[in-house]
Amino acid sequence: MRADVVIVGGGVVGSSIALHLAEGGQCSVIVIERATSYARASSALSASSIRQQFTTPVCMGMSRHGFDFYRDIGERLAVEDERPEIGLVERGYLYLAEAGREAGLEAAVRVQRANAVPVERLEPLALADRFAWLNVEDLGLGAFGLAGEGWFDGYSVMQAFRKKARSLGVVYLHDEATGLAMTASRVTAVETARSGTIVSGVVVDAAGPHAAPVAAWAGFQLPVAPQKRTVFAFRCAEPPKDLPLVVDASGFYVRPEGDGYIAGGPAWLPDADPDDLDADYAQFDEAMWPALAHRIPAFERIRMSRAWAGHYEMSTFDHNALIGWTPGVDNLMIAAGFSGHGMQHAPATGRGVAELITKGRYETLDLSPLSVDRVVRGERIEELNVI
Numbered sequence: 001m002r003a004d005v006v007i008v009g010g011g012v013v014g015s016s017i018a019l020h021l022a023e024g025g026q027c028s029v030i031v032i033e034r035a036t037s038y039a040r041a042s043s044a045l046s047a048s049s050i051r052q053q054f055t056t057p058v059c060m061g062m063s064r065h066g067f068d069f070y071r072d073i074g075e076r077l078a079v080e081d082e083r084p085e086i087g088l089v090e091r092g093y094l095y096l097a098e099a100g101r102e103a104g105l106e107a108a109v110r111v112q113r114a115n116a117v118p119v120e121r122l123e124p125l126a127l128a129d130r131f132a133w134l135n136v137e138d139l140g141l142g143a144f145g146l147a148g149e150g151w152f153d154g155y156s157v158m159q160a161f162r163k164k165a166r167s168l169g170v171v172y173l174h175d176e177a178t179g180l181a182m183t184a185s186r187v188t189a190v191e192t193a194r195s196g197t198i199v200s201g202v203v204v205d206a207a208g209p210h211a212a213p214v215a216a217w218a219g220f221q222l223p224v225a226p227q228k229r230t231v232f233a234f235r236c237a238e239p240p241k242d243l244p245l246v247v248d249a250s251g252f253y254v255r256p257e258g259d260g261y262i263a264g265g266p267a268w269l270p271d272a273d274p275d276d277l278d279a280d281y282a283q284f285d286e287a288m289w290p291a292l293a294h295r296i297p298a299f300e301r302i303r304m305s306r307a308w309a310g311h312y313e314m315s316t317f318d319h320n321a322l323i324g325w326t327p328g329v330d331n332l333m334i335a336a337g338f339s340g341h342g343m344q345h346a347p348a349t350g351r352g353v354a355e356l357i358t359k360g361r362y363e364t365l366d367l368s369p370l371s372v373d374r375v376v377r378g379e380r381i382e383e384l385n386v387i
């Protein structure tokens with residue numbers, strides 16, 4: 001078997017890259033995906049929200065493109081007369097900072113406005129006026145996104161990319177990549193568990209939380225590691241009206257989902273086992289619920305309906321994606337380490353990686369600030385708004 005481009009990993013990122021390559025019509029593409037159920041893939045376990053409120057210009061640009069893409073996805077990824085539905089809700093993110101600790105959020109708002117992100121700066125009185133359900137007693141500042149933010153059904157997005165890519169001739173191979181065949185600094189083929197060796201001109205590592213082992217087959221130490229995050233779903237007896245996605249000063253986030261809510265927060269325990277997908281219920285009881293009820297008193301009366309855990313594909317280098325050619329390897333492209341942003345940045349990543357492979361340069365949005373080379377140069381991206 002052979003293809004111009006072989007992609008390891010058929011989640012939202014690998015499938016977006018496959019789609020954009022196929023749309024160019026210039027190359028044959030095989031996606032190797034070991035789990036067609038996607039039961040453990042980040043793309044199926046995501047909170048699938050999108051924000052413009054980053055402080056890194058390249059991330060803001062990718063989110064802007066992501067929102068436009070998802071708004072038009074019915075048209076964009078239609079297969080014959082079947083249009084994907086992803087339930088996109090446009091409602092802002094509300095970032096909150098405690099009194100005396102406003103400096104970071106203040107700086108973020110300045111950068112966002114300079115980059116044309118529509119964000120409103122709200123003092124505590126204005127916050128209380130605007131969001132009657134919010135406890136503002138210990139708050140110093142809020143920042144509310146006015147457009148291009150919200151949430152959607154991530155699993156449907158991933159399936160829409162996959163379905164459209166297949167309709168354009170991309171082959172999805174249900175198999176596991178087990179190694180790379182190399183000649184000097186070139187990858188010549190991908191080895192698989194069941195389908196033998198697949199000869200390829202370019203290989204893309206889009207293996208999500210498992211991207212580091214793939215890069216290691218080519219001798220590159222990719223600083224990406226799985227980090228467990230639990231999402232808790234609950235219902236509330238007296239639902240707060242028009243809740244946006246709230247990112248509290250304590251680090252948790254909460255947003256509406258169907259007729260209830262979902263909430264999540266930072267990693268609860270340091271990850272030891274990359275295969276551990278057990279929900280950390282103690283995080284909800286010991287940390288999140290008290291913080292939720294403090295910030296939004298209506299959440300004192302809630303009932304948890306379920307919880308699940310997924311893995312962030314965390315860039316341990318600087319919490320930002322690593323996209324580009326692998327240092328020291330001629331033809332291994334990496335698209336990994338999205339650190340909680342991969343759903344919203346998948347459309348821009350697919351377009352950018354396809355440009356880099358087929359045209360040799362970025363033609364639309366310049367993703368070079370996220371290049372993998374920055375690891376070798378030791379140049380970290382400092383993002384103020386990390387969730």
Ligand SMILES: Cc1cc2nc3c(=O)[nH]c(=O)nc-3n(C[C@H](O)[C@H](O)[C@H](O)COP(=O)(O)OP(=O)(O)OC[C@H]3O[C@@H](n4cnc5c(N)ncnc54)[C@H](O)[C@@H]3O)c2cc1C
Nearest residue numbers: 009011012013042043046047049177208310341342343344
């Ligand atoms: C709890 C949680 C909440 C999140 N919330 C958000 C959010 O609100 N907004 C946002 O933008 N992002 C969010 N993210 C992040 C986002 O979901 C991920 O960045 C994105 O899904 C990554 O997509 P991916 O395709 O790179 O990885 P995945 O979806 O994990 O896909 C990688 C695929 O590679 C396959 N694979 C791996 N190794 C091999 C191999 N050797 N051979 C064959 N196949 C292989 C796997 O089976 C998998 O299907 C969240 C993630 C989690 C876990």
